[in-house]
Amino acid sequence: MASATFRYTSLLNYLFYQTGWFACVLGAAAGRPWPGFLLAATLVGAHLWLSIDRGHELRRIGLAVAMGGAVEAVQIAAGTYYFTSGTVIAALPPPWLLIMWAQMATTFDFSLRPIVSRPVVAMAFGALGGPIAFLAGERLGAVTLQRPLAPGLLLLAISWAIAMTVFAFVERRDARRRLSGDDRKTLDPMPRNEVA
Numbered sequence: 001m002a003s004a005t006f007r008y009t010s011l012l013n014y015l016f017y018q019t020g021w022f023a024c025v026l027g028a029a030a031g032r033p034w035p036g037f038l039l040a041a042t043l044v045g046a047h048l049w050l051s052i053d054r055g056h057e058l059r060r061i062g063l064a065v066a067m068g069g070a071v072e073a074v075q076i077a078a079g080t081y082y083f084t085s086g087t088v089i090a091a092l093p094p095p096w097l098l099i100m101w102a103q104m105a106t107t108f109d110f111s112l113r114p115i116v117s118r119p120v121v122a123m124a125f126g127a128l129g130g131p132i133a134f135l136a137g138e139r140l141g142a143v144t145l146q147r148p149l150a151p152g153l154l155l156l157a158i159s160w161a162i163a164m165t166v167f168a169f170v171e172r173r174d175a176r177r178r179l180s181g182d183d184r185k186t187l188d189p190m191p192r193n194e195v196a
Contacts (some may be wrong), residue, residue, distance in 0.1 A: 008050040013110040016043045020103045024096040029141030033086030037096040040103055047106040056174070061105045067166060068101030069093060071159045080152035081134060081145045108171060115164075117175070122168035123161045130160025 020040035027036025044061065051057045072093035075081060086094035108116050115125045131153040137143045146152045 010110040013047070013107060016047060017103050017107050017111070019043060021100060024100050025137050025140050025142045028083065028085050028094070028096050028143075031085045033094060033096040037086075037099050040096070040099045044099065044102050044106060057106070060108060061102045063170065064101045064105035064167070065098050067163050068098055068104075071163050072097055074159055075152075075155065078152070078155055079146055080155055081138075081143045083143055084141060105167075108167070116168050116171045119165050119168040119172070122164040126160035126162070126164030127157040129164075130156045 020036075020043045023036035023039040024033070025036070027033050048054050048057055069092065073091065076091060076093065083094055083097075086096045088094060104112070107113075115121050134143060134145060134156060135153075138145050
C-alpha cells in the first residue's frame with residue numbers, strides 16, 4: 001500500500017496511462033514492442049502498489065485483459081487489421097496490445113470513472129473511442145487497417161461498444177456491492193484509489 005503521505009491522483013493515473021499507451025504504440029511501430037510492453041506492465045504494477053483494494057483492481061484488470069483478448073481476436077479473424085510487430089500467435093493479439101487493455105482498466109476509478117459508471121455513455125464512448133484509437137495507432141505506424149476502412153471501423157465500433165457496456169455493468173454491480181453491508185456507512189466521495 002502507498003505511503004499515507006502520498007496521494008495517488010487522477011493526474012498521475014492519467015500520466016501512467018498515456019505513458020504506457022505511447023510506449024506500446026511507438027515501440028510496436030519501431031519494431032521493438034517488448035520495451036513498451038515492459039514499461040506498461042511496470043506502470044500497471046505501480047498502479048496496483050498504489051491502490052488500496054488490490055484484489056478488486058486485479059479482478060478488474062483480469063476482466064479487461066480477457067475482454068480485450070476476445071475483442072481483438074474477433075478483429076484479427078475478420079481481417080480488420082494486422083500488426084507491424086509483436087505478434088506471438090497469429091490468431092491472437094500481441095502482448096503489447098493486451099497490456100494496453102490492462103492499463104485502460106487502471107483508469108476506471110479515475111479519468112474513465114464518469115464513463116464506466118454509466119452504461120449508455122460507456123457504449124457511446126466505446127463506439128467512438130475504439131475506432132479512433134486504432135486510426136491513431138495506424139497513423140503512428142503500429143497497425144495497418146484493412147481497406148476500405150468502413151467495414152473494419154464499423155466492426156471495431158460495435159465490439160468496443162459491447163466491451164465498454166460490459167465494463168459499465170460490472171462496475172455498477174461492484175459499486176452496489178461496495179455500498180452494501182459495512183460499506184454503506186463508510187461512503188466517501190473520494191475515488192477509492194486516492195490515498196490522502
